[in-house]
Amino acid sequence: MNPKIWLSSPHMGGTELNYIHEAFDTNWVAPLGPNVDNFEKSIASFLQEDVHVAALSSGTAALHLALILAGVQAGDEVICQSMTFSASANPIAYLGAKPVFIDSEADTWNMSPALLEQAIQDRIAKGKTPKAIIPVHLYGMPAKKDEIQAIADKYGIAVIEDAAEALGSHINGKMCGTYGLISALSFNGNKIITTSGGGALVAHSKDLAHKATFLATQARDAAPHYEHSHIGYNYRMSNICAGIGCGQMEVLAKRIEQRRAIYTRYYNKLKGIQGISFVDEPTGYFSNRWLTTILVDAEKTNGISRETIRLALNEDNIESRPLWKPMHIQPIFASAPFYGDGTSERLFRDGLCLPSGSNLTDADFERIFAVLDKVFG
Secondary structure (H helix, E strand, O other): OOOOEOOOOOOOOOOHHHHHHHHHHOOOOOEOOHHHHHHHHHHHHHHOOOOEEEEEOOHHHHHHHHHHHOOOOOOOEEEEEOOOOHHHOHHHHHOOOEEEEEOEOOOOOOEOHHHHHHHHHHHHHOOOOOOEEEOEOHHHOOOOHHHHHHHHHHHOOEEEEEOOOOOOOEEOOEEOOOOOOEEEEEOOOOOOOOOOOOEEEEEOOHHHHHHHHHHHEOOOOOOOOOOOOOOOOEOEOEHHHHHHHHHHHOOHHHHHHHHHHHHHHHHHHHOOOOOEEOOOOOOOEEOOOOOEEEEEOOOOOOOOOHHHHHHHHHHOOEOOEEOOOOHHHOHHHOOOOEEOOOHHHHHHHHEEEEOOOOOOOHHHHHHHHHHHHHHHO
């Protein structure tokens, strides 16, 4: 069998081991340490704004802490984009709050501002003003953040930005990860850069970032013994993982360039095939193109579907993946309120993520394209 081509595998830059060796040489192998400090500073610098960063064990941890800092409690309602990975919605349940799911719009595949406002008005009419809104920048494409933020401000609702897939994406130069009250980033193994696992919370408020760090280190009070006046969490990033992150930050700009070049390569290959479409960047939008995605309209491709392509790639040991299954049709959230028009369900039915790792070789593309040529022969 041919070697595996992964959807998006880790891609080291070459200097990560230097930071790891330094951590071992100085015995900084536990959570916190100079690599953590440097990683946080490099993220803040990359985001190009006066923000404060707390490096954490995962993007999910960042969202969980963000909701706590936004004052979400048991019984509250939190609005969440339906088309996303479950980590966007799970922290709502951690707190005993209730998710309210919003469908996508067709331009960016992200939260629909029109349906968002409709949902807020309906929840208020039912006596329950939502406590927070979680929009997501799907596959690196920025959501319509200006419109979403304007609606949130109109009703006095906090925005928690899920930028897990969008490090390096921006709208007119304003980086994803700098919108809303608090933002969450992810450095999972399949992301554009990785710390093996890990994430970060980003806030414009130094006080909020400090509170996040406090909660993430088991909420230990200032005392010579272990004193706790708040429930805390073991969410801090280790100095070893942060060392990987420091090395990865050195190649982030290159990784964004490579991912965008991969998108262009697929676009040039498939743009002439009737029934295949891509999500375009609206004017002023810049996507890191974390994953290249396509829609496959079987009515225009002589019956070739998303699954036809996925299974053909899989047959040659090439990983591809359907788009995220919307949260409102997931069994665990089946009873949650949903405001939609069918867009995300159509995207899930027709959408496919193609192999997009920045370490793909020309030989890998030859194999991928050979399969596509056979399918569309």
